[in-house]
Amino acid sequence: MAQEPTQKKTPAARKSSTPARQSASARTTASAGQAEGVRRVAIIGGNRIPFARSNTAYSQISNQELLIGALRGLIDRYGLEGEQIGEVAAGAVIKHSRDFNLTREAVLGSGLAPETPAYDVQQACGTGLEAAILIGNKIALGQIDSGIAGGTDTTSDAPIGVNEGLRKILLEVNRKKTLGDRMKVLAKLRPHHLVPLIPENSEPRTGMSMGEHTQITAREWNIPRDEQDKLAYESHQNLAKAYDKGFFDDLMTPFAGLTRDNILRADTSLERMAQLKPAFDRNGGTMTAANSTALTDGSSAVLMASEDWAKAHKLPVKAYLTYSQTAAVDYVNKKEGLLTAPIYAVPQMLERAGLSLQDFDFYEIHEAFAAQVLFTLKAWEDEEFCRKRLGLSKALGSIDRSKLNVNGSSLATGHPFAATGGRIVASLAKMLEQKGSGRGLISICAAGGQGVTAILERD
Numbered sequence: 001m002a003q004e005p006t007q008k009k010t011p012a013a014r015k016s017s018t019p020a021r022q023s024a025s026a027r028t029t030a031s032a033g034q035a036e037g038v039r040r041v042a043i044i045g046g047n048r049i050p051f052a053r054s055n056t057a058y059s060q061i062s063n064q065e066l067l068i069g070a071l072r073g074l075i076d077r078y079g080l081e082g083e084q085i086g087e088v089a090a091g092a093v094i095k096h097s098r099d100f101n102l103t104r105e106a107v108l109g110s111g112l113a114p115e116t117p118a119y120d121v122q123q124a125c126g127t128g129l130e131a132a133i134l135i136g137n138k139i140a141l142g143q144i145d146s147g148i149a150g151g152t153d154t155t156s157d158a159p160i161g162v163n164e165g166l167r168k169i170l171l172e173v174n175r176k177k178t179l180g181d182r183m184k185v186l187a188k189l190r191p192h193h194l195v196p197l198i199p200e201n202s203e204p205r206t207g208m209s210m211g212e213h214t215q216i217t218a219r220e221w222n223i224p225r226d227e228q229d230k231l232a233y234e235s236h237q238n239l240a241k242a243y244d245k246g247f248f249d250d251l252m253t254p255f256a257g258l259t260r261d262n263i264l265r266a267d268t269s270l271e272r273m274a275q276l277k278p279a280f281d282r283n284g285g286t287m288t289a290a291n292s293t294a295l296t297d298g299s300s301a302v303l304m305a306s307e308d309w310a311k312a313h314k315l316p317v318k319a320y321l322t323y324s325q326t327a328a329v330d331y332v333n334k335k336e337g338l339l340t341a342p343i344y345a346v347p348q349m350l351e352r353a354g355l356s357l358q359d360f361d362f363y364e365i366h367e368a369f370a371a372q373v374l375f376t377l378k379a380w381e382d383e384e385f386c387r388k389r390l391g392l393s394k395a396l397g398s399i400d401r402s403k404l405n406v407n408g409s410s411l412a413t414g415h416p417f418a419a420t421g422g423r424i425v426a427s428l429a430k431m432l433e434q435k436g437s438g439r440g441l442i443s444i445c446a447a448g449g450q451g452v453t454a455i456l457e458r459d
């Protein structure tokens with residue numbers, strides 16, 4: 001990497017400069033060395049609806065209905081009909097202005113007790129995981145005993161805004177009291193005012209899409225096309241196998257005629273993938289429709305609780321949320337890679353947990369793009385980068401790739417932005433339950449140069 005170091009602080013210096021964040025976000029709760037008065041945060045289980053390629057099965061369905069779909073399945077699975085839950089935190093990355101508190105509206109339509117408080121969270125693609133961390137911290141501190149974290153997104157039903165000129169005219173019309181005055185304002189209307197504002201998948205400060213940003217970082221890290229295609233291919237194979245062995249039977253409820261993610265291509269081949277044209281840079285770009293996530297509609301929800309609440313409800317605990325960490329990079333002035341923040345968040349979290357990168361049974365690295373996963377792993381293997389940029393004494397090292405995204409990830413499931421965190425938390429908790437004990441790492445990159453990471457454990 002040619003860029004200048006941006007994080008020169010030693011881990012100790014970092015620690016003293018952000019005391020409040022450490023206590024609140026780093027240690028949600030833990031089995032060992034647990035702070036007094038901090039409770040363990042149990043993951044009871046999750047539910048999602050099958051994810052759908054945009055403009056397919058859910059094209060006529062709103063975000064609110066999608067979120068209700070995930071909540072309904074969770075309510076049925078865990079006997080929560082009419083139950084008052086401590087809090088529900090969820091969100092959508094793209095929502096209509098009418099959905100000012102989308103989560104509350106979804107709760108009112110879900111079958112949970114109407115006295116259940118609910119609110120929206122927004123942390124781009126990290127929304128679902130951030131919601132789980134929020135709920136987890138409140139459970140850990142004894143502020144609530146149970147909670148649901150979730151997320152939903154639909155790019156099929158994306159809001160279309162009126163352009164600035166028309167908006168100003170309409171507001172002015174609204175302020176006028178007489179018909180005559182209103183007509184005078186309306187007379188200012190010109191054809192160009194009718195051009196709509198279509199939502200864009202681009203960063204407001206650069207005007208570049210996430211794919212364009214990521215293609216630049218992929219090039220800086222020399223991530224070959226065939227490695228990206230292979231990762232995408234394996235994601236599809238792993239997801240197909242997970243369906244075949246019934247992994248999703250108690251993690252998913254059919255919705256609007258779908259019983260499986262319809263982005264999954266169990267029959268794709270590396271040869272077919274190799275033929276695809278670059279999607280974000282025609283001049284030698286390595287990222288394509290196959291090794292990038294497709295635009296997706298879907299939702300997810302995860303039930304979390306204190307151990308006492310779980311016991312009282314006779315609900316077994318699948319895993320515990322023990323650590324979390326968010327980080328951000330300066331992709332505007334320092335030109336750091338837009339989706340590189342998890343590269344920083346993970347070592348900070350590991351340091352606090354007293355763990356190494358190799359101390360995990362499962363790695364769930366959200367596949368925003370295959371290249372993002374690959375440059376994240378490459379950065380952790382790069383001694384110079386780890387010393388200069390992460391303030392470490394040596395490289396974090398490699399992971400055992402057979403433990404990575406073993407039941408498929410976003411390239412195969414799709415990525416309805418805010419729903420991805422809930423999908424991953426629920427799947428990982430189940431993987432730990434199936435294994436009997438162990439530890440899993442979650443890493444999610446997000447727009448705005450941010451990253452949200454967490455650790456789940458089962459003892």
Ligand SMILES: CC(=O)SCCNC(=O)CCNC(=O)[C@H](O)C(C)(C)COP(=O)(O)OP(=O)(O)OC[C@H]1O[C@@H](n2cnc3c(N)ncnc32)[C@H](O)[C@@H]1OP(=O)(O)O
Nearest residue numbers: 125210268272279288289290292293294295368445446447
């Ligand atoms: C923090 C974050 O998470 S950032 C990530 C946020 N998400 C994004 O930015 C979304 C990025 N993705 C996109 O913008 C779009 O999906 C794009 C631009 C990559 C591709 O869009 P499209 O060109 O509309 O994709 P489309 O589905 O039509 O696929 C194009 C071709 O690839 C083929 N294809 C797609 N996936 C595969 C696959 N796995 N195997 C084989 N062929 C495939 C399709 O069949 C299609 O072929 P055709 O042209 O012969 O019909």
